[in-house]
Amino acid sequence: MARPRLDSEARAGLSLIAPPFLYALVILAAPLATILAYSFLTDGYLEVLPEATLQNYGQVLTDPIVRAVMLRSLIVAAVVTFATVVTAFPIAYYVSFMVRPERKAMWLFLITIPFWTSYLIRVFLWKVILGYNGVVNSSLTGLGIIDEPLTFILYNVNAIVITLAHAYAPFAILPIFVALEKIDRSLLEAGRDLGESRLMTFWRVTLPLAMPGVVAATLIVFIPTIGDYVTPEVIGGGKIPMIANMIQVQMLALDNRPLGSALAVTAMVIVALVSALFLFLNRRFLKVRQ
Template sequence: MAAKQGGAGKQSWRRSEAAQGLTMIAPPLGYALLVLAAPLATILAYSFFRDGYLVVEPAFTLENYKIVWTDPIYRSVMLRSLIVSGLVTLVTVLLAFPVAYYVSFYVRPDRKALWLFLITIPFWTSYLIRVFLWKVILGYNGVINSGLKALGIIDQPLTFILYNVNSIVLTLAHAYAPFAILPIFVALEKIDRALLEAGRDLGESRAMTFWRVTLPLAMPGVIAATLIVFIPTLGDYVTPQLIGGGKIPMIANMIQSQMLDQDNRPLGSALAVTAMLIVAVVSAVFLFLNRRFLKVRQ
């Protein structure tokens, strides 16, 4: 009797919505675990191994993490990566907010789709091509230097506009600007315009209405844009290599060097895990701030 009841319970569960939903998501879930979780688990395991002579010794050790946190070279590279990513995020969000604000508040509703389409045009070309284009623009014989020389402003090419932190920040800010514009635009579109009218009816100026009403209500989009820009820029290694000329390595360049050039996979894995932990902590802080802003809105 109990066996029959158990069999009937299994059949009813198989027919339930939960079982059907689990069956539907099982293939993509398995694919995600295979493609994402397995490499991450491999890197995590390698970070605790010891780098032997020509081979990796699968012996548990914390020596790699000790090197990452105590070696001044790795600490300075990690700090530089955080500073550069922070600058890129700040510049990108500051440039993206006015664009998103203009499209949301000043563009006619029937033209907004066209504007969003134009914003996504940079995605039509490869990221690598866009980086090379900035190298052409900022190069010694590039567009800027050639234009200034043609105008008679300079006699020799400017050397401070390429192969430095400023050029890296400029290139990354341009590359990730659409990622910041879109979430801010969505947040601005959700703002009830009646609230802005109420603020002006109460005697507030446009600037104070923006500061007290529009900006707080748009902060979830700003925080989302911050995360979307900060996380990938911290792990970018193409731009520092090409635009920085290899003179300003970031943490991703150090990981690539340890993994491929020096064949020290345990230390490279420890650097990667450390970077992921820092990103996780920063993301948790911003998600907490986002929840606070959402509570204020509610």
């Protein structure tokens, strides 16, 4: 008598998840399958269906320019992720442990204010701030600190890192805050009762328990940052291309969809490998701490 009931519950569950699953399959899997198919072609048109080839991947792996741009993208993404998470953790810690419960909602409201405006608008605002006649140069000139506006604070890697770190800061703060909120405060009190200092209690108790939030924040920031197109184009002035800019050039400017698709697939594979390595190292860290 129990089995038919389980079967009916299973059918009800499948009927419940079927619509979003099919939607995700069409929206996510179909474009990825198309990009993957393009990467093995030579003329860029699926309707011709030429013989599959690995020539595009060979060019991606052997071209020194592609390697340099990919390495730059990884380094920029890593620096942005590190800066964002290191900056976000104290903010999340302060809101979780220092702010009174009735005021936490207000703080979270303030943290989400950047979401009110478009990402593109925020990027252009940073261009205005760092520009030749922008806020930074005008302030320094008005205070007499410099005689002429600085030209090296825009259109370089540092400007790209600052802009991306600011843009993705809320994405890092919120998951860390959620992880900190789940920590049982009695564990911290027990650590201090056993003679541990606040620093050692943080290192041995708070940080390991907050690592799920740190991992989530790291992946949330790292994955989209490495594929960011707007910021290198606007803040970098097109002079410091990242992998997304190279894909755009191959896809649209040069109409070389097979090579652009191969670049996209290679970038996705590299991001997946780096993310898996980070998760593995994080798991080893937690095992050592335990």
